[in-house]
Structure formats: structure tokens, C-alpha cells
Amino acid sequence: MEPNKDQLLKAYRIMKTIREFEARIAKEFEAGTVPGFTHLYMGQEAVATGVCMHLTDADAISSTHRGHGHCIAKGCDVRKMMLELFCKRDGTCKGKGGSMHIADISKGMLGANAIVGAGAPLAVGAALSAKVQKNGNVAVAFGGDGATNQGTVFESMNFAVVLKLPLIFAIENNGYGEHTGIDYHLGSGDLTSRTAAFGMPAVKVDGTDFFAVYEAVGEAVKRARNGEGPSAVECVAERWRGHFEGDPQTYRNLDEIKELQEKKDCLKKFRDVVVTKKKWLKAAELNAIDKEVLELIDSSVEEALAAPPPAPEDLTTDVYTSY
Amino acid sequence: MEPNKDQLLKAYRIMKTIREFEARIAKEFEAGTVPGFTHLYMGQEAVATGVCMHLTDADAISSTHRGHGHCIAKGCDVRKMMLELFCKRDGTCKGKGGSMHIADISKGMLGANAIVGAGAPLAVGAALSAKVQKNGNVAVAFGGDGATNQGTVFESMNFAVVLKLPLIFAIENNGYGEHTGIDYHLGSGDLTSRTAAFGMPAVKVDGTDFFAVYEAVGEAVKRARNGEGPSAVECVAERWRGHFEGDPQTYRNLDEIKELQEKKDCLKKFRDVVVTKKKWLKAAELNAIDKEVLELIDSSVEEALAAPPPAPEDLTTDVYTSY
Amino acid sequence: MSVKSFRVAINEALDHEMGRDPRVILIGEDIVGGHGGSANNPGAGGGIMGITGGLFQKYGPDRVIDTPISESAIIGSAAGGALTGLRPVAEMMFADFLGVCFDQMFNQAAKFRYMFGGQASTPMVVRCMTGAGFGAAAQHSQALWPIFTHIPGLKVALPSSPYDAKGLLISAIRDDDPVIFMEHKVMYDDEGEVPDEAYTIPLGEANVTREGDDVTVVAFGRMVQFANKVADKLAGEISLDVIDPRTTSPLDTEVILESVAHTGRLVVVDEANPLCSLASEVISRVAEEELGSLLAPPKKITAPHTPVPASPVLEALYVPSQEKIETAVRELMNG
Amino acid sequence: MSVKSFRVAINEALDHEMGRDPRVILIGEDIVGGHGGSANNPGAGGGIMGITGGLFQKYGPDRVIDTPISESAIIGSAAGGALTGLRPVAEMMFADFLGVCFDQMFNQAAKFRYMFGGQASTPMVVRCMTGAGFGAAAQHSQALWPIFTHIPGLKVALPSSPYDAKGLLISAIRDDDPVIFMEHKVMYDDEGEVPDEAYTIPLGEANVTREGDDVTVVAFGRMVQFANKVADKLAGEISLDVIDPRTTSPLDTEVILESVAHTGRLVVVDEANPLCSLASEVISRVAEEELGSLLAPPKKITAPHTPVPASPVLEALYVPSQEKIETAVRELMNG
Numbered sequence A, B: 001m002e003p004n005k006d007q008l009l010k011a012y013r014i015m016k017t018i019r020e021f022e023a024r025i026a027k028e029f030e031a032g033t034v035p036g037f038t039h040l041y042m043g044q045e046a047v048a049t050g051v052c053m054h055l056t057d058a059d060a061i062s063s064t065h066r067g068h069g070h071c072i073a074k075g076c077d078v079r080k081m082m083l084e085l086f087c088k089r090d091g092t093c094k095g096k097g098g099s100m101h102i103a104d105i106s107k108g109m110l111g112a113n114a115i116v117g118a119g120a121p122l123a124v125g126a127a128l129s130a131k132v133q134k135n136g137n138v139a140v141a142f143g144g145d146g147a148t149n150q151g152t153v154f155e156s157m158n159f160a161v162v163l164k165l166p167l168i169f170a171i172e173n174n175g176y177g178e179h180t181g182i183d184y185h186l187g188s189g190d191l192t193s194r195t196a197a198f199g200m201p202a203v204k205v206d207g208t209d210f211f212a213v214y215e216a217v218g219e220a221v222k223r224a225r226n227g228e229g230p231s232a233v234e235c236v237a238e239r240w241r242g243h244f245e246g247d248p249q250t251y252r253n254l255d256e257i258k259e260l261q262e263k264k265d266c267l268k269k270f271r272d273v274v275v276t277k278k279k280w281l282k283a284a285e286l287n288a289i290d291k292e293v294l295e296l297i298d299s300s301v302e303e304a305l306a307a308p309p310p311a312p313e314d315l316t317t318d319v320y321t322s323y
Numbered sequence C, D: 001m002s003v004k005s006f007r008v009a010i011n012e013a014l015d016h017e018m019g020r021d022p023r024v025i026l027i028g029e030d031i032v033g034g035h036g037g038s039a040n041n042p043g044a045g046g047g048i049m050g051i052t053g054g055l056f057q058k059y060g061p062d063r064v065i066d067t068p069i070s071e072s073a074i075i076g077s078a079a080g081g082a083l084t085g086l087r088p089v090a091e092m093m094f095a096d097f098l099g100v101c102f103d104q105m106f107n108q109a110a111k112f113r114y115m116f117g118g119q120a121s122t123p124m125v126v127r128c129m130t131g132a133g134f135g136a137a138a139q140h141s142q143a144l145w146p147i148f149t150h151i152p153g154l155k156v157a158l159p160s161s162p163y164d165a166k167g168l169l170i171s172a173i174r175d176d177d178p179v180i181f182m183e184h185k186v187m188y189d190d191e192g193e194v195p196d197e198a199y200t201i202p203l204g205e206a207n208v209t210r211e212g213d214d215v216t217v218v219a220f221g222r223m224v225q226f227a228n229k230v231a232d233k234l235a236g237e238i239s240l241d242v243i244d245p246r247t248t249s250p251l252d253t254e255v256i257l258e259s260v261a262h263t264g265r266l267v268v269v270d271e272a273n274p275l276c277s278l279a280s281e282v283i284s285r286v287a288e289e290e291l292g293s294l295l296a297p298p299k300k301i302t303a304p305h306t307p308v309p310a311s312p313v314l315e316a317l318y319v320p321s322q323e324k325i326e327t328a329v330r331e332l333m334n335g
Ligand SMILES: Cc1ncc(C[n+]2csc(CCOP(=O)(O)OP(=O)(O)O)c2C)c(N)n1
Pocket: A039, A064, A065, A066, A114, A115, A116, A117, A143, A144, A145, A146, A147, A148, A174, A176, A177, A178, A239, A243, D029, D069, D071, D093, D097, D100
């Protein structure tokens, strides 16, 4: 299941877009232009990308508070996303959702979610929908290491096994849930074996290695589409930023992060494989993407800054379809 | 850890009391004298008994909707229990709790519970209390096979391991959660291994064999009192009655039950060991207990039938300590 | 048209809608019969109250789904399913169980449409048993509609008769917003005329069950039956305008305000707890909009601010009674 | 006595009570600093808002406890701990998270005493952040006190100043019933006079923050600040009696009714959603008890019946404003 050249270029473009999107949001947040709470995905780009490269718009994902990467990988419009993060009227959610609730139902992106663990039951629903409608679609529940201790996630795991749902649990072990290290919050010591004990195949991969994620999730998606039920993939990829922007990270040795950026940068690792080791692509091809991505981000931000906020009457619309 | 003679007599008395209590409630329920929903414990007597024989009044248990056996084993006054089941004013809970909320805090019985899975977090709290107060007490969370799929129970398991709490999960696998068989509701096929994957010792025993329960729980209680953290014991003991009284059990082959009563009767098995095989006790000693128990149940019911209901003013008391 | 029970009325509504629309599915604990639809399972009882009986046999294992005891996953199934093309009807058995899955209703299903800027609709129904009178004690007897009514994004239906149960449930299933459908457990065997065919009752339209001029009685759910009986008893002496809002969200305040403008007297009867209740809501609306019409202070008849007691003796005192309604009405006329 | 922030006032209350009573423990996510009290953890930040800072260092790992993200187990820890000798203070971070652990509060802690016939007391406090104004959107900005107020067995405190925060929290911790203590996230840096020593403010006693004769303004939590400002602005022109109930359960209706008896005019200001709200509750009580005193229909100023929008522009419209209060007051005087 090796990706072809187009797929490689696409994967790189997604990862790079996420990286630059997040880097820019970090700056904008510091400048005070982005309202609310924002949680960045830097360091974990290969996970969303390796997962979503297997999905079509008809497949659904449920996401988390750290959802920008999932959106981009699932194909959401970056300009509209940027507008949404700035809470502008033409954003993906008309400025009513913001970073923590960004969604694009037409792309099968069922929403970032500010309640830890709440996405898993929703992905169960999407997978059930696919099963009932027999349309061959699958669903993915993204969730963090911290979220795996939430009752809703456990319930979803057993539920998906019992109903043999076409569902993939993409568990993003980034080392922390807020300030709390996984060494503390996980009683079992190992997440993958705890997950496997629910009765589904579960594997652990390096979440900064696009190819590892891509391969493991490919297997899981194949099982799901074949009606063989759910699987889990634990993707280990530590967080580069604070829990949210503005987090002073006093609980963490900041040297950790430098090391991650040197040794666990999914973009560097990807280039290393595709350009240096395997020579599937030329550096120039990737550099060209870099440039395009930066331009996209720049112009998106410019546009977002200039765009109008929601109108006062928007406050009370979109609560019900009819009332 | 073999029980001595006093303990054997005590264990038998508890099991027999539970059996006769429940048998009589079944009759009374049919006669319409017991209000509300009632779930009987027949067939599972050895579990509550084997567990609670290790506990003092200072140790706490959280119970379930099927809680009469836990109460009796934990030392609650049978007459007051009977009054409570008949919702009488002098009942354990003044007639306000009834079968599903019967509790005796002074005995460390923190309440039957009509919300499946709700007892586990409460037992976590009791175990935390023991840990913080360093008083050497332990807590037991009773819960059914069906309840193990409730998020609260999973959370409690990880939580107890993380905080190394003196807690024992006494999982009563009676084959069904309401009408649903464990063959259907449990994705993993095996409960004990799923529990062990949370990072604690977990064993499966025959829940109709008092000695098996007693020994396994003894180990778990020892660990807990030694500060070594939580454990789980899955006790397999199928339900003899319907889910609640009045359940027609159309989902079940009723011959199952006859077989259980022949081969899986904890009282018969206990007698077989202590009288026939090991000759620790004489049949006459047990027969004498049988007689006493029947008298106790009879007189309790008589008393309960004649006792006054709560007074109208009781409706609005006991909501707050002050308001 | 024939006389049917509340139970049968609900079953018929589910049957009609499942027959009409393949996107309608049922999900919940034991709603097949406990073994999840193995086709050869002899006893597909249709839940502990038998409401869904026969539907598994008719619509099969993909559309009538037994689940583990995992209410968050059940409601998540409905909410996530609704976002992706289904119109799920989830059964929560007892409304009291909302506590273990509240997030999926109040932060998820209820808020999708707004958070997503109108992109989503979430056509799902959560059926649940409510109310006291069964001796089922504090955790199996609650009313709870005030809590759901408080939450923007949810609709709440509260049928008071078999006829309304069928019509409201069909409307709820066809509605594109999440609807909590509350069935009073004491009413399952109530009988009434129920047409055989499908029909709808709009959500948000009150029903005037008795017309009168002296006192407006707004009653919710089962309390409508009590209010009707009092109206019938007092007929000729005091004439009651009995209003059954049928849904608490949306709440048809227009009919209530018009009635109070006419009668000048108001009693609200609700078996929910009193604080921040529908009774408070109705009275506050009337005070805001029809203060000048009020001839006397409005009266609230609700459960007390206590949990539901197990004792049937206390439970009977807990639930509002016909006597209390009658007394309140008389006091208003004499005050 | 010195000027302190709301944040510090809360920290001091916790510190006093932990020092006074070894049964008081703190439990929640990241309240130590994320590694659960390994004594050599360099950064014990005291939660994402820094409220519990320093307490771990002072009281140690048995009494300040970091947890996994498992709110049901957190609230269960508090409720089960309270039944067995502790007086836990649980931190739920955002009140919005109640959805994942609601059962432990509303069916367990709230009901123990009643279900167990008075045997149990459940001395626990659940601290949580509430309210809009932070750009934190639909799932991190809710008010939710109407829901908790509805539930028999719970008490609900809603401080509007640093002084009240400390006094109410100390009372809540010493109280033998479960108390939900709601901290408005926009107020953490508010400053005010706060005595250094421990003091209590009784739960259930309203505070009249401005005395006046023309219009009674009942305001909750942060809205008290707005109401005070309007009172100060209108002083000399229209005289407002501003009432801060300080707790919504128990609710001090006596002070409200007396005030309305005096002024004849009522505005209720609450940033919670409107249906089945405290605003409805207060107005309904006044209509029941002081109808004759009302010179004009009472007015409700609340958030609309919508989730909280992310956009700060919309959020500013969502939350009641001083302008809206002033307009309502003027309308009442002119009506
Ligand atoms: C139910 C709930 N509890 C707590 C929080 C606060 N919170 C937000 S993110 C987070 C950490 C989540 O950790 P993890 O799942 O590992 O995701 P990560 O932030 O590492 O991506 C917490 C505790 C929340 N939003 N919802």
C-alpha cells in the first residue's frame, strides 16, 4: 500500500499546510487577533494526514479541541477555516463556532469538539450510519491520549466492537492531556494493549512518520470497509506547543520541544524518505509546495483580518431548523 | 486463608438469609405487598458473602439495583431492610429509598443504586477517603456484567489504578444485563482480561462457590490494605430470577434456571464441601441456622406488613441538612 | 380509528415512520429483546415496556438495534447518525438516565446547528419514560422536562393522551431538530381513540382540552388528565379553560396568554420540581405580558422541591392531585 | 484586609479551610500541575487558571490530587468521599463539563440524603467556571445555574465579587450539603477588599448591593456588577434597589419580595438562557406573592434562547448589557 507520486505530493502539501496554518495562528494569537481558546496541532501533522489520505468526503471524522489539522487533512477550505478562526461571517461556521467547533459537514468533518471524549460516540453514530445505509463508508474517531480515560471513549470502543462498526479509533498520543503526562494519567502503562483488550485490532505507530500512520490506518480502513469491524491505531507524536496558546508549560522541560523539532519533525522525516532515501520526489517539487502553502496562509490571514464579523441578527439564527 | 468454624457458620447464615429474604420478597411482590421495582439476588448469594466476609463496618461498599444481598452480607439489619422494602417509616431509609436505594451508612453500605454503573465512582470516593485518612479501610464496588460497559465503570478502573486506591471491583457476571446476554453485550468476549488491561490484577472465579470467591477476594483485600492498589474479581453466577420481578423472561430458555438450581446452588455446594467433603460442620448445625433464618424472615415480613407508612410530613424532610 | 393504548399508539407511530422512511432506525437497550437481533431469537420482547415489540421482526436487525448499557454511545449513535443521513430514534428507557449521557444531548446534538453555523441539522428523537406514580423511587421517576426545556437547540414533547402520543411522535420523527419525547410511565395502558393511519400534531401548538371562561389551567403531560377531570367535575359551577401545551419547547405561550386575557385567573399544574420549572416559566410570561388581565395572583401546583420518595404513600402526596387543583381553582374564584 | 483578586480570594478560602480541617481535600484535573504531586515536579501550576496554586506545596499529595480526564470519577470521588468522612472540593474546570458527570451530581450526591432517609450528609463542593465573555464558545461559556437550581438536594452559589467569593466558598466547604460553586471566568482578575482572615457568608442570604426606592433589580453573578453600575449612573434620577441573591438555591425570595413591595417595579438580569431560568423563577414568585404591589409588568433581561456564539461581536450581544438594564429601568419608570 505504497502511496503513488500524486498521493505523496498531496500528503506533503497537507502536512505543510497544517504546519504553516498553525504557526501563523500562534503568531496571530499572540498578536491578539484570534479570539477564544486555541489548541495547535504542530508536531502531529502526519497523523491527521496519514489517516485522512484514506478517506473520501463521504467518510466521516469526529475531531477534538485540537482540530485544525483534522480539518485541513479532511479537505476543508483553508480560507474559510481561517475566516472561522477569526470568527468572521464568511467562515466555515459563520463565525459562531470558532476554533473549538469548526466543522464542515459536506466534507465529512463532523466538528472540532470542546468536550474531551465527546467525538467518539459521534463517530460511532457515523459508522452506524454507514453500516445501516450499506454505503461502504467508514468513520474515524480522532482523540487524544488524555481522552482515552473518558468514559464515553471506552463505551464507544465496546459498542463499536459489539455492533461491528466500520470505525477507526485514531488515538493521538502526544504525551499530555493538558498539563498531565501520560506517564501519570494512564494506569495501564500502555494504551494500545488496553484498547486491544476491548476486542479489536490495535497497533502503535510513530505518529511523526507519515508512512507508518498511512500503512497502519490503511489496514484498519480496509477492515472497516470489508465489514470486519473497528480497529485502533495509537499514533505517538508529542506536542510541540503548550496545551493551548498562552500556556506557559511550567510542567514541562522546554528542551524536550527543541529535541522534538530536531528529531521528530514529520516534514523533515518525510523529505528524508521521499527525497533523500527513496528519491521518489525532488526537493524542488516540495519547495514549490512550501511556497504555495505560505502564500495561501498569508492571503488567507489577510482576507480574514479584513473580513466582516457576523451581523447582529446572526445571534439568534441557526438554533433550530424551525421553532 | 481458610475460614474458621465461626466464619463458616456466619457465611452460611448470610447466604441462607439472602436466599430466604429474596424468596419471600418474590412471593410478596407477586402478592402486591412490595411496591416499586425489585431485582432479586437469588443464585448470586456466595458473591456478596464471599466478598463481605473480608470487610468490617468501616469498609465501604457501593451496590447496585440488585442490592439486597449486598446489604445482608454487609451486616444491615434484616428487619429494618424488610421494613424498607415495604416502604415503611421505620425502614432503613424511612421508606423513602425502597429496594433500589436501600443503604446503611453506619454499616458502610453506601446504597443500592438504580443507575447502572453509578456505584463504581462512589466506591472510588470511599477508597480515596480511606487512602487520605490512612485508616486501612478498603472499598468494594459491586457491579454487574452489564454495568461494565458503562463509561463510569471504566473511568473508575483507570482512576483507581492511577491513584493506587484500596478498591476491589467485585464484578458479578450473572450472564445478563436486563434481557441482554453477555455473549452479545461484551465485545471482547472476556471480561477479566479486559479488566486486567487497565493495569490491575483481575481473576475470574465461580461465583456460586463461596470458597472460590472468598479466597480471591481475600487476596484482593490484602493487596488493598497493604497499599498495593486495586484489583478485580469476576464472579460468575447466573441469575435465577427474571431481571426484575414480573419479567416474563421470554428471551431465555427457562430450563437454564432449573439446571442452575441443581448444579449451581451455592448453598448446596457449600454444604457439600463443609458437611460432606471436609466434614467441618454437621448438617444439624446448618439446619438449625435454616430454621432461625426462616423465623427471622417470617417475623420480619409480619412486622413489616403491620408497620405504619411514612407520615405526610416526611415528604419534605431529609432533602438538605439545612436550607 | 379505534381505541388503543398509549403504548400501542407509540408503537404505531414508530411503525408508520419506519415504513415510510428507511432512514428511521431504532436504537437502545433491549429494544429488540436482548440479543441484538439474532434472527432466530425466540423472544423479541421490544424493551422492558414492550413498546418496540414486533418492529424488529418487521424491519430487521439493521434498523432495530440492541445495545450494551452505554447511554453515551447510544445518544452519540443517534447524534452522529443524524449528521450523516439517518433519522434515529433512540430509547433512553428512563429519562433519569440522562445523567450518564447528558453531554451528548446538551453540548452535542442540541448545539450542532448553531456551532456549525447552520450547516447541520440533527433529526433525532430520544424517547424516554418519565414521571412518578410507579413506586419507582428517586432515580426512576423524575420529570426533568424543565432541564431539557432550558437548553437551546432541543425540542421537548410531552404527550398527555394516546392520540397526542402518536401524532406528536410522528411529528418528532419528521422534525429536523433533536426532540426529547417524554412518555409518562403511568400512562402506557391509558386508552383512547387513535386513528390507524399516520397523522401529525405540530410541535409548539397547544391543545385546549376544555374550554371555559373563569380560570385558565395550564397543565403538562399527565397533569392534563387531572385538570380535565377537575374541569368536568366543576362544570356548571366554575368553568375552566384547560390548556395542554403538548410541547414545552417550543412553548405555545400565545394560547396561554389569550386564555388568561379572557379568564384573568391562572393555575399551572406540573409534576416536575418547582424551581426554574415550566410552572415558573408560564407564570413569568403571563406576568410580563398579561399583568393587567390578572384578577388574582397566579397559582403553581407542582411537586415539592424534593426527590421522588419510594413510599407510595408519600409519592401520592408528591404528585399534584385533582384535589389540589380544585382547591386552587376555588381559592382563585373566591380570592 | 487588602485588595485582592477574585482568583486570590478563592485560593485563600481553600487555604483557610484546608488548614482548618484535615478532611478538606481538593481533587481535579491539573490542579496540582499535571503530574499528580510527584513532590519534585517543578511546576505545580495549580490548574489552568492557577486557582489552586501553592496548595499542593502546602498540603501535599494526599490532599491536592491530580486526576485523569474522568469527570464522573472525580465527582464520584467527591460524593463517595463525602459519605465516608471527607469534605472534598472537586474542580470541574468548566461547568459545561457537567454533561459527562451529571449523574453523579444529580442522581447521586444530590439525592443521597433523601433516598437514605436522612442517614447521610454529603459535604462536598464542586467548583466550576461559568459564563460568557471569554470568546470560549458554546461548550465553554454556559451559565447552567438554572439546571442545578432545579435539582432538589443541591445548593448553588454564584459570587459576584472577590469578597463574596471567599465568604461563600468558606461557607460552602463548611456546609453539610453538596454545593455547586460557580466562578465566572471573566471575573478572576476582578479586585476588591478581601479580609485576610476566614469569614463566612451564609448560603441563602441575599445582599442588597444598592439601596433604592424606584425599581428592584435582581441580578445574578457577574450581572450584579452591571446592575450596580447602572444604579450608580442613574443615581439622583432613578433609584435602584439592587439585589444579589448570592445563591440561587436556596434563593432568598424574602428580600426580593420586600423590595418589590416597596418599589413596585422589577427587573431581573441573568446571563443564563431564558426558559425555566432564575429570571422566570423570580418573576413567578413575585407574581404569586406580590402581584398587588406591581406597578408595571416585570422585565426579564437574559441571554437569548441560543447557544453561546464564538464571535466576540455576537457574544457581546448575547450577554445582557448595562444598556439593556438601563433601558428596561427607564421603560418601567415611564410605563
Ligand atoms: C470533558 C472535558 N474535560 C476536560 C476538558 C478540559 N480539557 C480540554 S483539552 C484537555 C486535554 C485533552 O488531552 P488529550 O485528549 O490528550 O488531547 P490533547 O490536548 O493532548 O490533544 C482537557 C483536560 C474538556 N474540554 N472536556
